[in-house]
Amino acid sequence: MSVQTKRATVYLDLELHKALRLKAVETSASVSELINIAVRESIAEDADDLAAFTARSKDPLIGYDEMVKKLKQDGRI
Numbered sequence: 871m872s873v874q875t876k877r878a879t880v881y882l883d884l885e886l887h888k889a890l891r892l893k894a895v896e897t898s899a900s901v902s903e904l905i906n907i908a909v910r911e912s913i914a915e916d917a918d919d920l921a922a923f924t925a926r927s928k929d930p931l932i933g934y935d936e937m938v939k940k941l942k943q944d945g946r947i
Contacts, residue, residue, distance in 0.1 A: 880905065 882890065894901045932940075941947045 875902075 890901055890904060893899075894904055897904070899907075938947070
């Protein structure tokens with residue numbers, strides 16, 4: 871089973887591109903593979919964040935001033 875791909879043009883900072891090419895050589899991966907991995911990891915991290923937000927959506931809201939007072943009462947600031 872092969873994965874379908876789509877060609878895209880990406881403009882990278884010159885030093886970032888150089889580092890990416892070096893990593894590709896050292897890991898025997900292509901630049902495209904490394905970019906795909908990085909994008910997948912970033913999207914997975916976003917999915918984790920969204921799940922955490924959803925899980926806490928029923929938590930009561932607290933204002934900044936109330937939070938500062940609570941931290942001061944607890945001796946944290």
